[in-house]
Amino acid sequence: MKIGVIGLGLIGGSFALAAKKFNIGASLYGQDNNPKHMEEALNLRIIDHPLEVDNYASMDVILMAIPVDACLTLVLSLLDQINDNALLLDVGSTKSAICKHIELHPKRNQFLATHPIAGTEFSGPSAAFAELFVEQAQILCETSKTRPDLLEWAVQWFRNMNMEIHEMDAEAHDKHIAYVSHLSHISSFMLGKTVIEKEKDERAIFKMAGSGFASTVRLAKSSPDMWIPIFKQNKENILEVLKEYISNLEHFERLLESDDFDQLFKQLKNTNTIKTILAGINEKNITK
Amino acid sequence: MKIGVIGLGLIGGSFALAAKKFNIGASLYGQDNNPKHMEEALNLRIIDHPLEVDNYASMDVILMAIPVDACLTLVLSLLDQINDNALLLDVGSTKSAICKHIELHPKRNQFLATHPIAGTEFSGPSAAFAELFVEQAQILCETSKTRPDLLEWAVQWFRNMNMEIHEMDAEAHDKHIAYVSHLSHISSFMLGKTVIEKEKDERAIFKMAGSGFASTVRLAKSSPDMWIPIFKQNKENILEVLKEYISNLEHFERLLESDDFDQLFKQLKNTNTIKTILAGINEKNITK
Numbered sequence: 048m049k050i051g052v053i054g055l056g057l058i059g060g061s062f063a064l065a066a067k068k069f070n071i072g073a074s075l076y077g078q079d080n081n082p083k084h085m086e087e088a089l090n091l092r093i094i095d096h097p098l099e100v101d102n103y104a105s106m107d108v109i110l111m112a113i114p115v116d117a118c119l120t121l122v123l124s125l126l127d128q129i130n131d132n133a134l135l136l137d138v139g140s141t142k143s144a145i146c147k148h149i150e151l152h153p154k155r156n157q158f159l160a161t162h163p164i165a166g167t168e169f170s171g172p173s174a175a176f177a178e179l180f181v182e183q184a185q186i187l188c189e190t191s192k193t194r195p196d197l198l199e200w201a202v203q204w205f206r207n208m209n210m211e212i213h214e215m216d217a218e219a220h221d222k223h224i225a226y227v228s229h230l231s232h233i234s235s236f237m238l239g240k241t242v243i244e245k246e247k248d249e250r251a252i253f254k255m256a257g258s259g260f261a262s263t264v265r266l267a268k269s270s271p272d273m274w275i276p277i278f279k280q281n282k283e284n285i286l287e288v289l290k291e292y293i294s295n296l297e298h299f300e301r302l303l304e305s306d307d308f309d310q311l312f313k314q315l316k317n318t319n320t321i322k323t324i325l326a327g328i329n330e331k332n333i334t335k
Numbered sequence: 336m337k338i339g340v341i342g343l344g345l346i347g348g349s350f351a352l353a354a355k356k357f358n359i360g361a362s363l364y365g366q367d368n369n370p371k372h373m374e375e376a377l378n379l380r381i382i383d384h385p386l387e388v389d390n391y392a393s394m395d396v397i398l399m400a401i402p403v404d405a406c407l408t409l410v411l412s413l414l415d416q417i418n419d420n421a422l423l424l425d426v427g428s429t430k431s432a433i434c435k436h437i438e439l440h441p442k443r444n445q446f447l448a449t450h451p452i453a454g455t456e457f458s459g460p461s462a463a464f465a466e467l468f469v470e471q472a473q474i475l476c477e478t479s480k481t482r483p484d485l486l487e488w489a490v491q492w493f494r495n496m497n498m499e500i501h502e503m504d505a506e507a508h509d510k511h512i513a514y515v516s517h518l519s520h521i522s523s524f525m526l527g528k529t530v531i532e533k534e535k536d537e538r539a540i541f542k543m544a545g546s547g548f549a550s551t552v553r554l555a556k557s558s559p560d561m562w563i564p565i566f567k568q569n570k571e572n573i574l575e576v577l578k579e580y581i582s583n584l585e586h587f588e589r590l591l592e593s594d595d596f597d598q599l600f601k602q603l604k605n606t607n608t609i610k611t612i613l614a615g616i617n618e619k620n621i622t623k
Contacts, residue, residue, distance in 0.1 A: 164545040184542055213542050220543075226530050227544040231551040237583045238522050239609040240602060241576070242514050244583075246612070253612050254472055254501050255508075256515040257452040261613050262553050263519040268610050271603035275596050282591060288529070289591075293584050295525040295532075300577050303570055308563050314528060315559035321527040322556045324534070324541050325549050 048073045051098045051106040053121070055079040055088040057166060058138055059112030060175025063093045068177040069207040076102060079172075087172040103128040108136070108200075115139040116276035119148050126154040134197040136161050140224060141280040142188045142217040159201050160188040160217060162224070163210065168268045185210040188217040225284035230292055232266045232274060233285070239267030336361045339386045339394040341409070343367040343376040345454060346426055347400030348463025351381045356465040357495040364390060367460075375460040391416040396424070396488075403427040404564035407436050414442040422485040424449050428512060429568040430476045430505040447489050448476040448505060450512070451498065456556045473498040476505040513572035518580055520554045520562060521573070527555030 050066050052059045055077050063075045077094030079085050088094045103109065109129060111118050118137050122145060125135055136159045137145055146160055165183040167174060185205045190198055205212055215223075242264070246252060278285060302311045338354050340347045343365050351363045365382030367373050376382045391397065397417060399406050406425050410433060417423055424447045425433055434448050453471040455462060473493045478486055493500055503511075530552070534540060566573055590599045 164543055166545065166547065168547075183545065186543060211542075223540040223543050226533050227540055227548045230529065231526065231548045233584070233587060234522055234526050235551055236603055236606050237580060237587055238519065239606040240583050241518065241580045243606060243609060243612075244579070245514050245576075252511040252515055254499075255452055255474065255511050256612070257454065257471065259454065259456075259554050260515045260519045262550050263523055264609055264613065265550050266547050267606050268613065269603075269607075271600050271607070274603060275600050278591060278599065279594075279596055282594075286588065286591060288533075289584065289588050291532070292525060292529045293581060293588065295528050296521070296577065296581050296584070299521060299525055300574065300581070303566060303574060303577075306567075306570075308567055311566065312559050312563050315524055315557075315562060318524050318527040318531060318555050319557075319559070321531060321552055324531075324544070325552065325556065 048107045049076060049102075049105060050074070051076040051078070051102065051109040052094065053078045053098065053109065053111045053125075054113035054117075055084050055093060055172045055175075056112060057170050057174045057179070058163065059110065060088060060091075060093045060172040061165075061177065061179035062110055062112060062138070062163075063088070064175055064177035065180055065208045066204075069209075070204065076106065084172050091172055091175075093172050093175055100128075104130050106130075106133055108134045111135070111137045111139075114273050114276045115141050115144065115280050118145055122149055122158075123152060126152050126158065129154065129157060131157075132197075133157060134159060134201060136201065138163055140228065140277045142186075142220045144280045146189050146192075146217040155192055156194040157197060159190070159193045159198060161201075161205075162186040162188070162220065164228075168265050170270055170273075180205075181209045183210055185212050186220055187212060187214050188220055190214050221281050222284050225281055225288045229277065229281060229285050230288045232269060233278075233289060234292065235264050235266035236269075239264045336395045337364060337390075337393060338362070339364040339366070339390065339397040340382065341366045341386065341397065341399045341413075342401035342405075343372050343381060343460045343463075344400060345458050345462045345467070346451065347398065348376060348379075348381045348460040349453075349465065349467035350398055350400060350426070351376070352463055352465035353468055353496045354492075357497075358492065364394065372460050379460055379463075381460050381463060388416075392418050394418075394421055396422045399423070399425045399427075402561050402564045403429050403432065403568050406433055410437055410446075411440060414440050414446060417442070417445060419445075420485075421445060422447060422489060424489065426451055428516065428565045430474075430508045432568045434477050434480075434505040443480055444482040445485060447478070447481045447486060449489075449493075450474040450476070450508065452516075456553050458558055458561075468493075469497045471498055473500050474508055475500060475502050476508055478502050509569050510572050513569055513576045517565065517569060517573050518576045520557060521566075521577060522580065523552050523554035524557075527552045 050073050052063045066073050075094040076096045076098035077088050078098040118139050138161055142160050149155055163185050165179050338361050340351045354361050363382040364384050364386035365376050366386040406427050426449055430448050437443055451468055451473050453468050
């Protein structure tokens, strides 16, 4: 079995390593725009061979692990080129745009839209590891549009990797992921920005920053090349969620201004219920 | 040497354990309003004896590790009661209020205002560990107002614990800490609130939450009993910083609304410089 991976960053590289570890006998082919990443991926044995355009038709599976705008640019031509029994997958953080984009392609049923909920703030092949997806959620969208035999193969592949599989409508995915991922990134980026602007005058303040600060701004290290296309494709959902967040911050501000500490206390106490929710989230990647 | 600790939570408990580990021969006395915490602290050998009001005068050192409003309530009476060679310290996250509060006390020079930049989101004696402060910053305020022999003892104590000592004006401390700690907590609390409000209708979304979300809302688990008094005492600085944060989020919103992705890209790219800053912060407590 030949598996091709386009984009050998953290996600693509980890899928390649996981494919090797959990799918005995797979040959891994890889491709990356960045020649340094190609070299690293070969040296680290993340892939066995370079994936060339000429090889596309011989792959059994091709996984696109590139920014969501690059996926849109590439996906139709990839569908044109894959053979009639091959499966094409994406792993992007937005699902509506790509599902709409390929809707009318004759090979639509050879495509599966996925979103593995896994990652660290590090990037590039050297950040990849085979266990990134273990016990993490894998969201599959519009599964009824994928050929049953190909869907079944993919589901088995993800189960072999020990992923928890959920199915979801593409639009519901984009709406919900804005809350639990995209907003976290914006909040973190803007927190970093606020403090960096201050830091121009006051370098001393970073002596005072501890692990709490580090935790909340960790995502501000994320790559704009990956995130700007996500913000663009999920613009409407993000704007809605962002307005709710800003409105909550403004409410906090008003309560603080008017010394309404009882109300503030109630808000924070109620928000503490996040503990129960977080207990269900595998936090292992935080330590990676 | 007898060391008394008032408040046996994460910080007080960890100071007691660190005092035992790094100051051979110290007897630890402890006190906590919560009888369960008292029992735990004795069972876990965090303290050797209960600290009673009658013992205050026999302590060589008393450390207050209680919410910042409780510190204000207690500090004058404690200064009245300690003996003429004893040192009293606080470890609160605000420094101006307590320094002003004790300014005219005849034993002002037996007090040292400290803020150890250390913590996890866990609380209570069972969360305490002796190494919490290793390689973490310890901010000392208004050191010139503390009797030199007592200051010297305290500095040596913190150095024994392997802390990095910084001196700072109390007002500068409160202004800066609003950026690198208090704002992170508000951002995290309001992020948690925004998502919990949504969750009422859509419990499914938490299946989609990964380690990035967990990292940004980690601080929303923090205790309101501890944080409301901090927000109260540092109100003016927090309001200023919060306005800057909201303004940055609103600017992000406007750029997204108007599809100005070039400008958004520049902002995120510039914010990526937080990497360098974070590299300097010891992140070990995140994994605790």
